[in-house]
Amino acid sequence: MLRRIWAVLQKELIQTLRDWRTLLIQLSIPMIQLFLFGYAISMNVEHIPTAVSDQSLDAASLAYVQALQASGYFDAVMYVPDQAGVVAAMDASEVQAGIFIPPDFAGKVARGEGQVLLLVDGSDIFTSQSAYNAATAVSQNHATDLLLQKVTRAGMVSDDQTLLPLTTSARILYNPNLDDLWFLIPGMLAMLLQMQTVTLTATAVVREREVGTIEQLLVTPIRPFELMIGKMIPNIIIAFVNLLTIVGLGVYWFGVPFQGDFGLFLWLSLLFVFSGLGLGLLISTISQTQKQTLQLISLITLVGTVLGGFIFPRYTMPRWIYYVGYIFPMTHFIPIARGVISKGVGIEYLWEQVTALAIYVVLILIVAARAFRERLD
Amino acid sequence: MSEYAIAADGLTKVFKTRGGLVTAVSELTLHVQPGETFGLIGPDGAGKTTATRVILGLLRRSGGHSSILGYDSMRDTYAIRERVGYIAQQFALPADLTVMENMQFFAHVQGVSPRQQKQRIPDLLAFAGLGEFTERLAGRLSGGMKKKLALACSLVHEPQVVLLDEPTLGVDPVSRREFWHLLGKLRAEKGLTILVCTPYMDEAERCNRVGLMVNGRFIAYDTPKAIKRQVNGRLLEFTPSDTPNTLALLQNPSRLGVDGILEVQTYGAMLHLFVDDPALRVPQLTAALSAQGITLDGLREIEPRMEEAFISLIRRQEEERVDGKRLSVVGTA
Numbered sequence: 001m002l003r004r005i006w007a008v009l010q011k012e013l014i015q016t017l018r019d020w021r022t023l024l025i026q027l028s029i030p031m032i033q034l035f036l037f038g039y040a041i042s043m044n045v046e047h048i049p050t051a052v053s054d055q056s057l058d059a060a061s062l063a064y065v066q067a068l069q070a071s072g073y074f075d076a077v078m079y080v081p082d083q084a085g086v087v088a089a090m091d092a093s094e095v096q097a098g099i100f101i102p103p104d105f106a107g108k109v110a111r112g113e114g115q116v117l118l119l120v121d122g123s124d125i126f127t128s129q130s131a132y133n134a135a136t137a138v139s140q141n142h143a144t145d146l147l148l149q150k151v152t153r154a155g156m157v158s159d160d161q162t163l164l165p166l167t168t169s170a171r172i173l174y175n176p177n178l179d180d181l182w183f184l185i186p187g188m189l190a191m192l193l194q195m196q197t198v199t200l201t202a203t204a205v206v207r208e209r210e211v212g213t214i215e216q217l218l219v220t221p222i223r224p225f226e227l228m229i230g231k232m233i234p235n236i237i238i239a240f241v242n243l244l245t246i247v248g249l250g251v252y253w254f255g256v257p258f259q260g261d262f263g264l265f266l267w268l269s270l271l272f273v274f275s276g277l278g279l280g281l282l283i284s285t286i287s288q289t290q291k292q293t294l295q296l297i298s299l300i301t302l303v304g305t306v307l308g309g310f311i312f313p314r315y316t317m318p319r320w321i322y323y324v325g326y327i328f329p330m331t332h333f334i335p336i337a338r339g340v341i342s343k344g345v346g347i348e349y350l351w352e353q354v355t356a357l358a359i360y361v362v363l364i365l366i367v368a369a370r371a372f373r374e375r376l377d
Numbered sequence: 378m379s380e381y382a383i384a385a386d387g388l389t390k391v392f393k394t395r396g397g398l399v400t401a402v403s404e405l406t407l408h409v410q411p412g413e414t415f416g417l418i419g420p421d422g423a424g425k426t427t428a429t430r431v432i433l434g435l436l437r438r439s440g441g442h443s444s445i446l447g448y449d450s451m452r453d454t455y456a457i458r459e460r461v462g463y464i465a466q467q468f469a470l471p472a473d474l475t476v477m478e479n480m481q482f483f484a485h486v487q488g489v490s491p492r493q494q495k496q497r498i499p500d501l502l503a504f505a506g507l508g509e510f511t512e513r514l515a516g517r518l519s520g521g522m523k524k525k526l527a528l529a530c531s532l533v534h535e536p537q538v539v540l541l542d543e544p545t546l547g548v549d550p551v552s553r554r555e556f557w558h559l560l561g562k563l564r565a566e567k568g569l570t571i572l573v574c575t576p577y578m579d580e581a582e583r584c585n586r587v588g589l590m591v592n593g594r595f596i597a598y599d600t601p602k603a604i605k606r607q608v609n610g611r612l613l614e615f616t617p618s619d620t621p622n623t624l625a626l627l628q629n630p631s632r633l634g635v636d637g638i639l640e641v642q643t644y645g646a647m648l649h650l651f652v653d654d655p656a657l658r659v660p661q662l663t664a665a666l667s668a669q670g671i672t673l674d675g676l677r678e679i680e681p682r683m684e685e686a687f688i689s690l691i692r693r694q695e696e697e698r699v700d701g702k703r704l705s706v707v708g709t710a
Contacts, residue, residue: 003485003488004485004486004488006485007482007485007486008486010482010485011471011474011478011482014474014478015471015473015474018473019473211469211472212465212467212468212469213469213470213471213472214469215435215465215469216463216465216469216470216527218435219433219435219458219461219463219465220458220483220486220487221455221458221459221486221487221488222486223455
């Protein structure tokens with residue numbers, strides 16, 4: 001048995017190394033993706049191009065626009081005379097937010113009835129949410145400041161006293177600066193590992209079937225699971241090289257701290273890699289051609305990324321979608337990756353996900369081995 | 378039953394397709410003795426490949442029974458795979474491995490020890506004439522060399538039986554002859570049992586026995602000599618001065634006024650004509666055709682070959698089928 005596995009493994013290794021161009025692509029894809037995503041993905045939108053229509057142009061309105069810009073969220077890129085001008089600029093995609101300040105702003109503020117209109121481009125959900133939150137927070141602060149100045153000037157409070165009845169102090173654990181990359185890298189690791197292991201395994205088997213070599217392999221005494229293991233090992237090696245690349249780049253280039261136990265993480269990643277290999281094998285038994293395989297893989301990657309909680313939190317999903325998410329191994333691994341990398345927790349906090357992933361691996365390998373045909377029909 | 382190297386009894390394979398059930402192999406019975414070379418011959422689509430695959434256990438059978446060396450095709454699949462060599466119809470060796478790597482891979486997989494490999498692989502490569510090409514990628518070999526490599530790989534574990542599915546498809550005549558020369562040597566020196574699928578009639582002549590397969594069943598199953606004897610009449614060969622007209626006349630002999638014309642086949646510019654009695658018919662024929670302004674060149678009697686026998690038997694089969702249908706229509710009316 002071992003001899004046959006060794007024979008298949010040797011064959012696969014020779015073929016993998018012989019096709020070094022493909023190997024090079026496989027090894028560089030995670031690097032390229034991590035670099036592009038690392039710089040491109042930003043959950044927190046800043047410097048939103050903004051049109052300003054200030055019909056007051058007095059000290060109060062200028063101070064308010066100044067405050068908005070100082071927050072870093074808004075860049076006043078154009079000044080227009082009226083509200084219609086703001087909408088026109090948004091229609092033309094020149095700006096994504098607009099501020100409209102009606103006449104006599106200073107007077108109204110003094111009377112306590114100042115009003116500002118914020119217009120936001122709702123077709124871009126990330127920008128509009130950022131703009132809305134930022135504008136609300138900036139306006140509140142600005143209003144509070146104005147109030148404080150007024151009260152202080154009236155001599156109602158002394159300088160060492162605070163006027164506000166309640167203050168919230170928030171402390172953010174694990175990622176105090178809310179750095180996007182700290183959040184993204186564990187998920188990205190899961191996504192890239194899954195995509196690669198699934199793709200490598202599925203295409204390796206399907207290609208064998210498509211070029212007809214599977215027929216000559218099947219008439220030898222190789223058992224299906226021996227063939228599977230022999231085919232998997234080179235892919236496991238490639239997957240681990242990629243894992244080290246991603247973690248290395250994340251930690252040393254992007255400065256994402258690795259809080260937990262790296263050894264533990266490697267073991268759990270191995271488990272995760274097996275789940276991807278099993279899924280790949282299953283896909284290879286379902287699809288007849290490489291084209292079908294690639295279609296299925298892209299579906300799984302996309303849906304798995306969304307349902308797995310890579311970007312969007314899973315607990316907000318409707319129940320049934322939440323459970324559908326369990327079909328994808330990423331769903332089980334993302335909490336593990338975040339737990340070990342970002343939170344620095346050990347297996348004692350992760351055993352639930354680890355058990356789920358282990359069961360997943362066993363199940364998918366059994367299903368894949370059963371579906372893997374010993375015969376051609 | 379284990380006295381046969383290869384046996385099939387009432388073997389049937391039905392494929393489910395979108396258009397319904399298709400019977401690719403129907404009630405096939407064959408028995409191949411150890412050391413025998415058996416030819417599974419027939420036109421494309423006759424079911425030769427399917428029959429071979431079912432006997433090998435590569436496809437599930439729908440009915441009947443089949444075994445190799447007494448091992449059941451379905452139950453003892455791996456016992457068969459350790460003892461049998463197989464060449465698939467299309468080239469199915471890993472194309473991105475070299476000749477040597479291919480040999481070593483199949484040797485490893487078949488459990489040939491490194492010591493045996495050291496001796497056997499060079500021997501087989503020399504035997505197959507591939508000794509100089511050990512470092513060449515299998516995908517870069519010529520068609521004939523690919524087939525020889527496949528043969529060498531299928532022999533690396535010294536099987537007692539080999540199944541070859543159209544091993545000379547797309548191979549030039551010289552390489553074909555060389556390939557059969559190799560098979561002949563294996564047969565003589567090792568007593569190898571060979572089952573070979575082929576559409577080529579000259580290859581069928583080289584077999585001890587053949588099964589002539591049409592539409593999934595045997596229409597003849599005997600030695601090549603006996604099969605040729607099944608053909609009615611004797612065979613004349615000639616080149617007419619006007620082939621299309623002659624053909625039309627001979628296909629409708631009553632117009633020509635000559636009896637005893639059994640069948641006509643084209644053979645390039647020549648015609649092959651089966652008649653009941655050459656001594657009687659040749660003068661009649663020459664006279665009748667020259668009345669139509671047609672002269673016959675190189676007229677002579679020849680021995681029917683497998684090719685003529687094959688075409689004749691298939692035609693007879695088709696006619697019987699059509700007659701059978703007609704009868705059944707009459708019967709129901």
